[in-house]
Amino acid sequence: MFIEVGHFALILALMVALVQSIVPLVGAQRGSAAMMAVAKPAALVQLGLIATAFAALLHAFITSDFSVVGVYQNSHTTKPLIYKISGLWGNHEGSLVLWVSILAIFGASVAAFGGNLPPALKARALAVQGMIAVGFIAFILFTSNPFLRVLPTPEDGMGLNPQLQDPGLAIHPPMLYIGYVGFSMAFSFAVAALIEGRVDAAWARWVRPWTLAAWTFLTMGIGLGSWWAYYTVGWGGYWFWDPVENASFIPWLTGTALLHSAIVVEKREALKSWTILLSIVTFSLSLLGTFLVRSGVLTSVHAFASDPTRGVFILALLGLAIGGSFTLYAIRAPRMQGGGLFAPISREGGLLINNLLLSTAAATVLLGTLYPLITEVLSANKISVGAPYFNSVFLPLFIPLIILLGIGPRLAWKRGDLKGALDRLKIAAGAAVAVFAVVLLIQGVRLADLGGAAGIAMAAWLATATISEWFERVRLNRPGAWARIGNLPRAAHGMTVAHLGMAVLIAGVSASQAWKQESIQTMTPGQSVNIAGYTMTFEGVKDVQGPNYFAAQATFIAAKDGETIATMQPELRMYDQPKQQITFTNVRTTFTSDLIAILGEPQGETAWVTRFYYEPLVPFIWYGVLLMAVGGFVSLSDRRHRVGAPKRATAATAMPLPEAAAAE
Amino acid sequence: MADSTASVPAPRARRWPYLIPLVAVLALGGVFTKRLLDVENGLEVTALPTVLLNTPVPDFDMPPLPGHAEGLKSADLKGQVYMINFWGSWCVTCLYEHPILIDIAKSRDVPLYGVAWRDTPEKSIAWLAERGDPYDKIGQDPNSKAAIAFGVAQAPETFLVDKKGVIRYKQPGPITPDAWRNDILPKILELKAEP
Numbered sequence: 001m002f003i004e005v006g007h008f009a010l011i012l013a014l015m016v017a018l019v020q021s022i023v024p025l026v027g028a029q030r031g032s033a034a035m036m037a038v039a040k041p042a043a044l045v046q047l048g049l050i051a052t053a054f055a056a057l058l059h060a061f062i063t064s065d066f067s068v069v070g071v072y073q074n075s076h077t078t079k080p081l082i083y084k085i086s087g088l089w090g091n092h093e094g095s096l097v098l099w100v101s102i103l104a105i106f107g108a109s110v111a112a113f114g115g116n117l118p119p120a121l122k123a124r125a126l127a128v129q130g131m132i133a134v135g136f137i138a139f140i141l142f143t144s145n146p147f148l149r150v151l152p153t154p155e156d157g158m159g160l161n162p163q164l165q166d167p168g169l170a171i172h173p174p175m176l177y178i179g180y181v182g183f184s185m186a187f188s189f190a191v192a193a194l195i196e197g198r199v200d201a202a203w204a205r206w207v208r209p210w211t212l213a214a215w216t217f218l219t220m221g222i223g224l225g226s227w228w229a230y231y232t233v234g235w236g237g238y239w240f241w242d243p244v245e246n247a248s249f250i251p252w253l254t255g256t257a258l259l260h261s262a263i264v265v266e267k268r269e270a271l272k273s274w275t276i277l278l279s280i281v282t283f284s285l286s287l288l289g290t291f292l293v294r295s296g297v298l299t300s301v302h303a304f305a306s307d308p309t310r311g312v313f314i315l316a317l318l319g320l321a322i323g324g325s326f327t328l329y330a331i332r333a334p335r336m337q338g339g340g341l342f343a344p345i346s347r348e349g350g351l352l353i354n355n356l357l358l359s360t361a362a363a364t365v366l367l368g369t370l371y372p373l374i375t376e377v378l379s380a381n382k383i384s385v386g387a388p389y390f391n392s393v394f395l396p397l398f399i400p401l402i403i404l405l406g407i408g409p410r411l412a413w414k415r416g417d418l419k420g421a422l423d424r425l426k427i428a429a430g431a432a433v434a435v436f437a438v439v440l441l442i443q444g445v446r447l448a449d450l451g452g453a454a455g456i457a458m459a460a461w462l463a464t465a466t467i468s469e470w471f472e473r474v475r476l477n478r479p480g481a482w483a484r485i486g487n488l489p490r491a492a493h494g495m496t497v498a499h500l501g502m503a504v505l506i507a508g509v510s511a512s513q514a515w516k517q518e519s520i521q522t523m524t525p526g527q528s529v530n531i532a533g534y535t536m537t538f539e540g541v542k543d544v545q546g547p548n549y550f551a552a553q554a555t556f557i558a559a560k561d562g563e564t565i566a567t568m569q570p571e572l573r574m575y576d577q578p579k580q581q582i583t584f585t586n587v588r589t590t591f592t593s594d595l596i597a598i599l600g601e602p603q604g605e606t607a608w609v610t611r612f613y614y615e616p617l618v619p620f621i622w623y624g625v626l627l628m629a630v631g632g633f634v635s636l637s638d639r640r641h642r643v644g645a646p647k648r649a650t651a652a653t654a655m656p657l658p659e660a661a662a663a664e
Numbered sequence: 665m666a667d668s669t670a671s672v673p674a675p676r677a678r679r680w681p682y683l684i685p686l687v688a689v690l691a692l693g694g695v696f697t698k699r700l701l702d703v704e705n706g707l708e709v710t711a712l713p714t715v716l717l718n719t720p721v722p723d724f725d726m727p728p729l730p731g732h733a734e735g736l737k738s739a740d741l742k743g744q745v746y747m748i749n750f751w752g753s754w755c756v757t758c759l760y761e762h763p764i765l766i767d768i769a770k771s772r773d774v775p776l777y778g779v780a781w782r783d784t785p786e787k788s789i790a791w792l793a794e795r796g797d798p799y800d801k802i803g804q805d806p807n808s809k810a811a812i813a814f815g816v817a818q819a820p821e822t823f824l825v826d827k828k829g830v831i832r833y834k835q836p837g838p839i840t841p842d843a844w845r846n847d848i849l850p851k852i853l854e855l856k857a858e859p
Contacts, residue, residue: 277685284689291696311700319693326686333682370692377698384817520756600756609759 003068006056007147010097013049013104014137016042020107020130024123028195036123043111043126046133047104054101057146061088067153070094070146076159078548078576086170087160092294092310093146095173099290100136102174102181103129106210110185117206124192125185132184135317143310162549162575163582168228176221176248180286182214183255187283190276191325194332199272204265207279209636211262215255216632222248223625230618231587231596238512238621241390246369247289253362254282257355264348267413271352273333278359280329284322285366291318292369346416350408357401364393402458402506405499406465427468432461448514455510463503470496494635498628505624511617519612522603532614534595535559536568541599541608549575551584554599554608558588568597594618720829722813726803729792730785736777736803738829745855746825747848748777749799750811753787755819761838762795768844769798774824774852778802781811781819824848826855 020042027035057070061084066072074094075087088094107129114122140146189207193199225248230238239245258278264271291314343349368385406428410421436457443449471477473492474484485493519531525540539555551571558566571584588595593616600609721741728735741748749765751758769776778799780788785804792799805811814823817836824833833851835843 273682281685311703315693315696315700322689323686323693326689330679330682330686334679370695373699374695377695377702384812518754520754520759522759601760603759609756611756 002056002059003065003147003149006053007145009049009052009056010137010141010147013046013053013100014134014141016046016049017130017133017137020046021127021134022130023127024130025127025195028120028123028127031120033119036119039123039126039130040111042130043104043107046130047108050097050101050104050137053147054097057094057097058085058088061085061094064157066155066157067149067151068146069148069150072150072154072157074160075157076548077156079160079165080547082167082170083160083165086164086173089173089177090160090164093140093144095177096136096140096144097146098174099177099181100133100140102177103133103136103184106181106185107133114206121189121192121196121203121206124195125188128188128191129184132188132321135321139310139313139317143313159548159575159578161578162573162580163232166228166232168224168232172221172224172228174221175217175224179214179216179218179221179248179255180251180289182210182217183251183279183283183286185210185214186258186279187325190279191328193276194325194328197332197335199265199276199336201266201269204262204275205640208259208262208266211255211259211279212632212636215252215259216629216636218248218252218255219625219632220629222252223622223629226625227622231585238618241368241387243369244289244293246365247285247292250362250366250369251282251285251289253358253365254278254285257358257362258282260351260358261355264351268348270342270348271355273329273336274355276333276336277329278355280322280325284318284325285362287318287321291315343415345411345418347408347411347413349416350404350411353404354401354408357397357404361394361397361401364397365390368393399458402462402502405502406462409466409469409495409499424468424472425465428461428465431464432457435460443515452510452514455514456507459503459507459510462506463500466496466499466503489640490638491635491640494631494633494638496631497634498631501624501627501629501631503624504620504627508617508620508622508624511620512615515616517614521610522607523610524607529610529612531612532595532616533560534565534612534614536597536610536612538608538610540606541602544571546573549573552599552602554597554610556597556610558595558597566595568595570597570599572599572601589619591619592617717831717834719831721825721831722810724803724810724813726779726805726810729780729788729802729804731789732802734801736779736801740777740801741825742827742829744827745774745852746777747774747822747852748779748825749820749822750779750781750805750814750816751820752781752783753791754783757838758820761820762798764839764841764844765798766796768839769800773849775800779805779810781805781816782808822848824851824855826858 020039024036024039024042027033027038057068059065060068060071061075062081064071064075064077064084066075070091070093071087074091075084079087089098107126110117110122110129111126117125186207189203189210193203222245225245226238229240258275261271261275261278265275291311294310294314342352368389371385406425407418407421410416410424411418436453439453439456440449443453470493474481474488517532519529521529523529523538525538528535528537530536535558537557537559539557541552541554544551544553551573553569553571556568556570557564558568566588568586568588570586572581573584574581583598583600586597588597593614596611596613596615598611598613600611602608721738723738725737726735740746747768751761765776768774776799778801780802783804783806788802788804792802803810808816814821814831820838822835822839823831826832832855833848835848839848
């Protein structure tokens with residue numbers, strides 16, 4: 001019964017979305033306030049309806065109603081509650097319902113809290129949001145309906161892929177989707193601005209918080225996914241340049257660029273058409289990610305079960321959304337010339353280089369991801385593009401980016417003082433050189449050591465530059481520093497924290513690339529293996545019965561300098577529902593490095609394949625991601641970023657005098 | 665049409681750069697459409713490449729492992745039926761496959777060549793020293809040059825080459841005793857029977 005209500009609510013939501021995408025748009029063209037005013041109630045009602053659909057589906061999952069196909073295929077009575085809930089979005093149909101729910105939340109937030117947006121811009125942006133909703137709800141209803149019933153009702157479900165039964169992965173999709181879908185706001189505002197034919201500082205001020213929120217969640221989502229791959233999958237790594245990973249990373253790169261270019265629009269009224277383009281591109285890439293995962297066009301370890309009919313539908317949807325917006329862009333953007341001259345040595349100049357590097361990086365990753373597909377379609381040759389390509393093209397782009405990241409925040413708007421900035425960066429440069437030397441002293445001077453040391457030196461450069469910039473800004477050594485810390489906009493603190501996070505992340509990646517150690521062997525009980533100064537002694541394997549699996553559990557004693565420091569018990573699990581074997585890794589962390597033990601296949605009577613990894617500084621990657629996300633949230637809490645931005649800004653856009661808003 | 669604006673002194677922006685994104689998207693859309701149609705017409709995306717089946721072995725010349733006299737080159741795969749196995753000391757499934765390869769080598773049913781794929785010579789040597797060396801010849805392929813030419817997607821992977829030097833069979837993943845008995849050995853006998 002509930003499920004039919006949910007189904008019906010979703011059909012109604014489609015109707016409402018249709019109204020929302022047409023009436024306010026026509027109203028904005030005709031200048032009819034009444035028609036434009038439809039947008040707000042439509043967006044709110046749409047949220048109510050989609051929330052009803054979501055709740056109905058959630059109810060079915062929690063109560064294990066196996067008469068619903070989606071529940072039958074992805075859940076099981078013996079599953080813990082959290083995985084019953086995450087089973088909702090652990091499959092194609094349900095994840096789309098989550099997708100449109102988040103879309104509706106974003107739309108309704110603009111409707112509810114965007115009271116001081118110019119009515120026409122608000123109406124158009126919400127209409128565009130409505131169009132996206134129409135596309136995706138139709139996609140759900142016509143090709144991927146999660147509300148279908150099975151008759152007769154099966155006794156029990158087929159279960160969720162055991163590898164997905166993990167707390168990190170349970171919340172990974174919602175985070176990622178908030179990120180993906182959040183970029184739809186920037187997209188809708190960009191398309192609205194193109195229709196309107198005007199972009200100004202106020203526009204950028206409205207777009208920035210949405211972009212920032214999306215970026216923050218996407219950062220967390222990618223981080224969680226990577227964390228999951230690292231500590232559960234047991235491939236011994238955190239990033240594989242897999243197409244699906246790249247699909248989330250590419251919009252992150254352009255989203256990061258967008259975050260920075262929108263600042264230039266807000267402060268300097270420059271880079272307007274570029275920022276519009278980035279807004280469209282970032283959301284388009286998010287859609288492309290959705291398409292790649294679901295259409296069966298690319299092969300990946302993470303892909304959903306695919307179905308070409310769906311592929312055709314999403315491709316058509318993508319064609320309309322992306323093709324349509326770029327057509328609009330081609331027609332309207334040439335008229336959006338930015339004001340203000342551009343000095344190369346200035347904050348905006350630095351941000352421009354940041355944008356060039358980030359978007360080049362995004363294009364490179366996109367090319368690497370799609371290249372195998374393109375060559376296969378055009379020439380029937382199968383090739384694979386792997387980590388060596390990505391690593392070798394990424395590094396030359398990221399090194400200048402990191403160096404610039406230390407300098408940029410010290411340059412003033414309009415005319416920066418490069419010499420002065422570099423003068424004050426002597427400490428950072430000194431720190432980098434010192435760290436480089438110290439690391440080499442500790443580690444030795446092989447080629448790999450040089451790379452690792454250089455990476456950590458870059459991290460030291462960025463961290464020192466970032467922290468010292470903050471110190472100088474609040475003049476910590478003078479009286480009244482506390483007041484100055486309080487007076488400094490939260491966005492400035494956020495920037496410092498996020499950039500610091502980047503530094504920490506770089507340290508983690510560099511060290512793990514350079515000094516990771518691994519050892520794969522066959523062991524019989526009683527044997528020991530040495531790795532990175534640890535002695536791993538194999539005690540044996542015993543059988544263990546878990547709640548919904550049966551496992552072979554190995555015991556290893558990890559010792560350092562003759563002293564036992566840990567007992568590690570990785571397992572090889574065989575899940576009941578569905579029948580699937582997975583490795584359950586055991587990670588022992590010292591918070592600066594990880595020791596990982598993995599139990600592989602048995603070899604004869606008592607011998608087992610075992611794998612050990614020593615991962616130096618990998619925890620820093622997670623700290624870095626966390627810091628970036630915290631930076632995002634701190635910045636979001638800035639009063640000026642709220643949707644209820646200062647009234648002055650509204651007044652400024654109501655008049656055709658955008659310069660007034662920028663003159664802060 | 666926009667070219668004529670070059671003579672106009674007004675600083676009106678050129679339009680064509682703004683068309684680039686649209687053109688790029690349309691091109692990409694075309695690629696995706698063709699791919700989807702291929703998939704609908706029965707192309708299996710996950711299927712490993714079959715293009716190399718029934719084509720001559722690609723040209724390669726791989727250096728030997730230290731302590732071995734000879735490496736492996738395409739000319740070595742002519743005149744009789746050969747089996748060529750891609751492996752790496754980093755590959756866990758290869759651990760599983762190795763004893764089976766040793767048995768195959770003992771049976772002398774077919775000459776077995778090995779490619780040490782994406783590995784350091786030291787690790788390859790250590791692997792063979794510890795587990796025995798089933799290979800008649802071994803070449804090093806640290807940069808995947810040969811692996812890409814063969815369309816190797818994973819390790820281990822094994823190919824059968826006929827007397828004319830044409831790739832005739834591919835075993836993706838490890839050779840299991842079943843696969844050896846039911847698929848590979850019959851294929852070897854079939855290829856040996858060919859003129």
